[in-house]
Amino acid sequence: MRILLKIAWRNLWRNKRRTWIAISSVFFVTLMCLLLKSLTDGSTNYIIDSTIERQTGTFQVMSSEYWDDRTVDNFITVDENTLKKWEAIPNVKRIAPRIEAFAMSWNGAHTKPISLIGIDPARESQFSRLNTRMQKGKFLSPNENGIIIGSKYAEGVNLSVGDTLALIGQGYHGNSAAALFVIKGIVKAFDPLQDAGCAYASLTVAQDFISMPEGETYVSVVLENPNKMDKTLMAFKQINGKNDWVYRPWQELIIDTAAGAASDKKTMEIYFYILYMVVGFGLLSTMIMLTNERRKEFGVMAALGMKKRSLIEGLFIEMFFVNTLGLLASLLISIPIILYFHYFPIHLTGAMGKSFEDIGFEPIVPFGVSVNLFVSQIAIVVFIAVLITLYPYLKIKQMNIIDALRK
Amino acid sequence: MTKEEQDSIIEINNLSKIYQEDAEVVKALDNINLNINKGEFTAVVGPSGSGKTTLLNMIGGLDKPTSGTVAVDGMDVTKLSIDDLINFRRDHVGFVFQAYNLIPVLTAKENVMFVMDLQGIPTQQSSVRAIKLLKNVGLGDRINARPNKLSGGQQQRVAVARALASKPKFILADEPTANLDGKSAETLLDIMEKMNEEENMTFIFSTHDPRVMQKARRIITLEDGKIVR
Numbered sequence: 001m002r003i004l005l006k007i008a009w010r011n012l013w014r015n016k017r018r019t020w021i022a023i024s025s026v027f028f029v030t031l032m033c034l035l036l037k038s039l040t041d042g043s044t045n046y047i048i049d050s051t052i053e054r055q056t057g058t059f060q061v062m063s064s065e066y067w068d069d070r071t072v073d074n075f076i077t078v079d080e081n082t083l084k085k086w087e088a089i090p091n092v093k094r095i096a097p098r099i100e101a102f103a104m105s106w107n108g109a110h111t112k113p114i115s116l117i118g119i120d121p122a123r124e125s126q127f128s129r130l131n132t133r134m135q136k137g138k139f140l141s142p143n144e145n146g147i148i149i150g151s152k153y154a155e156g157v158n159l160s161v162g163d164t165l166a167l168i169g170q171g172y173h174g175n176s177a178a179a180l181f182v183i184k185g186i187v188k189a190f191d192p193l194q195d196a197g198c199a200y201a202s203l204t205v206a207q208d209f210i211s212m213p214e215g216e217t218y219v220s221v222v223l224e225n226p227n228k229m230d231k232t233l234m235a236f237k238q239i240n241g242k243n244d245w246v247y248r249p250w251q252e253l254i255i256d257t258a259a260g261a262a263s264d265k266k267t268m269e270i271y272f273y274i275l276y277m278v279v280g281f282g283l284l285s286t287m288i289m290l291t292n293e294r295r296k297e298f299g300v301m302a303a304l305g306m307k308k309r310s311l312i313e314g315l316f317i318e319m320f321f322v323n324t325l326g327l328l329a330s331l332l333i334s335i336p337i338i339l340y341f342h343y344f345p346i347h348l349t350g351a352m353g354k355s356f357e358d359i360g361f362e363p364i365v366p367f368g369v370s371v372n373l374f375v376s377q378i379a380i381v382v383f384i385a386v387l388i389t390l391y392p393y394l395k396i397k398q399m400n401i402i403d404a405l406r407k
Numbered sequence: 408m409t410k411e412e413q414d415s416i417i418e419i420n421n422l423s424k425i426y427q428e429d430a431e432v433v434k435a436l437d438n439i440n441l442n443i444n445k446g447e448f449t450a451v452v453g454p455s456g457s458g459k460t461t462l463l464n465m466i467g468g469l470d471k472p473t474s475g476t477v478a479v480d481g482m483d484v485t486k487l488s489i490d491d492l493i494n495f496r497r498d499h500v501g502f503v504f505q506a507y508n509l510i511p512v513l514t515a516k517e518n519v520m521f522v523m524d525l526q527g528i529p530t531q532q533s534s535v536r537a538i539k540l541l542k543n544v545g546l547g548d549r550i551n552a553r554p555n556k557l558s559g560g561q562q563q564r565v566a567v568a569r570a571l572a573s574k575p576k577f578i579l580a581d582e583p584t585a586n587l588d589g590k591s592a593e594t595l596l597d598i599m600e601k602m603n604e605e606e607n608m609t610f611i612f613s614t615h616d617p618r619v620m621q622k623a624r625r626i627i628t629l630e631d632g633k634i635v636r
Contacts (some may be wrong), residue, residue, distance in 0.1 A: 003524040010512035300508040303469055305497020305525050305573075307490070401469050405504070 004310060008317035011290075019322065022286050026326025029279040030377055033272045034334040037377075040268045041368030042342065044261035048254070050361045054128045055190055056253040057096070057220030058229060061236070064244050066217060072101050072172050076245055077215040083123075085239045086221070091232040093224045096120065096127035097216040099206045103169030103177065105199070110157040114197045116147075116167060118206025118216075127220065130187060130200070133360065137161035137185025140202050146184035147205070152196040154186045161185060165199070172212035179209050190360035226250075280384050284391060287319060291392045298396060299404025311396050316389040323381045331374065341367035416576055416609055417443040417466060422475035424461050424632075435461040436472070437632035443577070446607040448600065450614050450623035458632040459613035460581055466611065467500045467579045468492045479576060497525050501570030501578035505585045507562040509554040515541055515565045516550040522573040533572075540568035544598050560591025567598060577609035584616045596622050 012019050052058055066074040078086075078097060087095050099118030104111060121140040125131040131139040135151045149159060159165060163183050171177035181201070189195035207214065223232055233247050251258050298311050345366035348356055353363035422439040425432060436458045443449060451459045464470040465477050468484045477484045479499060487495055496502075509518045516537045523533035541550050544564040554562055563583060570578045580599070584592035600622055602608045612619055620626055628636040 002530075003521065006517070007510065007512055014512065296508070297510060300504070301510065301521075302493075303467075303496060303502055304522050304569075305493055307493055402464055405469075405508075 004314045004317055008314050008321060011294075011314075011318055012321050015290075018286060018289070022283055022322045023326045023329070025279045025282045026323050026381065027329045029275045030327055030330035030381065031334050033275060034330060034373065034377055035337065035367075036268060037272065038334075038338045038341075038367040038369070038373055039365065040265060041370065041373065042345075042366045043368075044264060045368055046345075046364070046366050047361065048250075048257060048261055051254055051257060052226075052250045053222055054360055055220075056250055057094075057127075058223040058226050059233075059247050059249045060218045060220050060253060061240075061245055061247055062218040064246050067246070067248065070100070070217070072099065072210050072212050072217060075099070075172075075212060075215040075217050076219070077213065078219055078240070079214070082240055083219075086219075086236060089232060089235045089239075091223050091225055091228050092221060094123070094127045094222040095219060096123045097203065097219045099203060099210075099212075099215075099217050101169065101171075101177075101206065101210050101217075103167040103209075105157070106166045106168065107157055107159055107163065112153070112157060112197065114149075114153065114167075114199055115194065116169075116206060116209070117198060117200050118203045119200055120203050127222070128190070128360075133188045133190075135186045135188055137183070139185060139187075140200060142202055143204055144184060144202050145205060146182040147199045147201045148185040148187045149183055149200075150189045150195040150198045151186050152192070153198065154183075156196065159183055159186075167199070167209065169210070171210035175211040177210045181205075188358070188360075192358060276380055276384065280388065283319065283322070283384065284388050286322075287315070287388050287391050290318075291315065291395050295395075295399070295404050298399060299401050302399070302401050303405060308396050308399070312389065312393045315392040315396075316385065319385045319388055320382075323385045327378060327381050330377075338367045338369060338373075342369045414444040414446075415442045416445045416480060417441070417611075418476075418478040419466070420476045420478075422462075422465060422477060423473050424458075424465065424470070425473045434632045436465070439475070439632075439634060441627065441634065443609065443611060445576075445609055446603065447625055448603045448610050448623055449625045449627060450612045450620050451627045451629060452614060452620060453629035455615075457629040459629055461632075462629065463579045463581055463611065463613050466577075467502060468495050497522060498573060499576045501573065501575040503563070503566050503570050503578060503580035503583045505582040507554070507559070507566050507586075509562055509565055509569070511554050514551045514553055515546060515557065515561075515568075518554070518565055519568045519572050522569060526573060536572060537568070540571055541565070543602075544568045545594070558591070560587050560594060563587060563591070563595055564598060567595065567602075571602065571608070577611060580610060580612045582614055582616075583612060584614065584619055589618075592616065592618055 061076065061078070063074045063076050083095060083097065086092060097120050101116045103114060103116050105114045119130070119140070121142055121144070125139070137148065140148060147165065149165070154160065161183055165181050165183055167177070167179055167181060169177045187200065189198055201209070203216070223229060229249065236247065301311060302308060345364035347353070348363040348365060356363035419439055419441040422436055423434065424436040425434050439462065451462060453459055461470065465472050468487065472485055484492070484495060510521060513521065516534065519537035519540055520533045523536065538547070538550055541547055544567055546561060546564055546568070549557060549561060557565065584595060587595060596618060599610055603610055612623065614620065626636070627634055
């Protein structure tokens with residue numbers, strides 16, 4: 001093996017220009033792929049994480065019927081004592097119980113369907129920080145008898161703080177729900193669609209409106225470490241003892257966002273594969289050249305007693321050196337760049353920045369850092385080296401020593 | 408067993424090699440019978456295309472005959488598997504090629520050590536032997552030179568040292584002086600003759616060179632694939 005390494009290393013520098021071109025091609029493609037993949041992973045993960053952190057939670061606890069039939073009839077009752085016990089579970093970061101009901105709003109001039117969301121003001125301030133998104137008026141207090149409405153909705157139906165809004169809808173088990181609410185504030189909801197048609201009330205006010213017993217349609221839970229979700233769920237189940245509740249993970253809650261992110265990543269991967277194919281063909285042409293140039297040398301070494309397998313190993317080592325040098329150089333350059341933009345993300349300005357702010361996200365694009373990011377690139381480069389060595393493998397396997405010596 | 412049979416290192420019986428070139432059948436070797444004894448200094452001569460190189464390739468296990476046998480120390484080389492042939496060449500045959508064929512990225516010493524590395528001899532041991540062999544061929548001061556820094560004659564002397572490195576049973580030299588000037592050829596032949604006399608090493612040459620023929624103690628003449636003398 002030592003002699004193979006020695007020969008491979010020295011052969012690398014027989015044609016310096018060719019070697020540098022090969023190393024450079026690996027370097028540039030790997031660098032570009034690392035940076036782009038880090039950017040894609042970082043930005044999509046940021047959007048997903050932010051959505052989980054401030055809106056949906058890592059999972060939601062709900063009745064087994066609620067997902068398919070989203071009416072207030074399918075509620076769960078989680079008392080304050082249980083909520084506190086859940087909050088005390090080590091991996092739990094934040095909890096927000098919510099009620100979602102639908103009603104028709106009327107203010108004398110306009111009628112519009114809206115979503116009435118019952119919240120625990122104190123917990124919601126911790127969870128979604130909805131209180132920081134107030135545009136006018138004040139945020140809800142626990143037993144506040146008023147509501148706050150979405151800013152686009154307020155603009156659309158020309159409502160402001162202090163106005164009265166009538167809500168009419170179907171309550172618990174077919175009861176009719178109707179009440180007048182004073183608008184205490186105007187808030188910019190996270191989701192633009194929701195902002196155009198939502199009102200928030202405290203949990204007790206929402207329960208009274210729809211005549212439902214004490215309860216919630218779901219409870220959102222954010223975990224410190226989502227990877228330990230299974231263990232955390234065991235603790236949840238032990239506390240509540242209910243078997244007919246389901247714990248729906250974020251992947252199901254934001255299925256469109258997750259699918260969109262996955263699709264973006266796949267599209268980007270196709271570009272990466274095309275880039276790798278380009279560099280792969282470049283390396284293959286190098287391998288074809290050097291295999292043919294050294295045919296006589298292979299013949300001599302085989303005549304002297306070197307096994308054909310060792311000759312192929314020698315070429316693989318040579319290709320491995322080229323790829324490793326290119327890869328190492330790209331890692332050396334990319335790691336500081338990735339780490340820098342991971343800890344000091346790019347700040348978006350202008351329309352792009354505003355669109356991020358509108359949906360409640362900080363206008364930043366952080367680069368993603370993960371072991372998988374680097375491992376996948378290393379695996380691809382090694383795979384290319386193996387694939388390219390197929391050419392000399394076939395050539396050397398078929399090599400006739402006498403013909404090679406005559407060259 | 409006669410004395411001659413006891414000393415015989417290579418026994419060739421009814422050896423033929425036939426090539427099919429398009430519609431034409433070429434008999435490169437035609438029913439060759441030959442014995443070579445240990446310590447012989449033999450030249451195989453004949454015009455181009457007479458089968459000299461083909462005969463050496465058969466003896467060295469580089470090519471398979473159409474029929475017949477080549478036995479080295481009683482072992483039929485023609486029946487060996489591919490892996491056994493590789494080991495046979497590595498352990499029992501020393502090759503000297505017309506174009507030297509040193510490995511260009513290795514120094515003179517490393518070229519000599521190459522076969523010993525393949526044999527698995529420890530580096531320190533092979534290094535000592537390589538230096539000794541290079542000194543024997545008069546290149547003690549060029550052990551770290553790469554082939555491109557050596558003259559043709561020096562490269563061929565490294566090739567001889569390389570051929571001797573594995574302690575082979577015999578050395579096959581295909582036109583070893585063809586690319587050398589008179590003085591280099593003379594030096595090389597003197598070295599090989601000395602190895603033959605001092606270490607009883609068997610040398611088999613293919614050659615056109617009258618200087619080699621002059622030094623040879625046995626001359627085998629081939630014509631159209633047959634031994635004529």
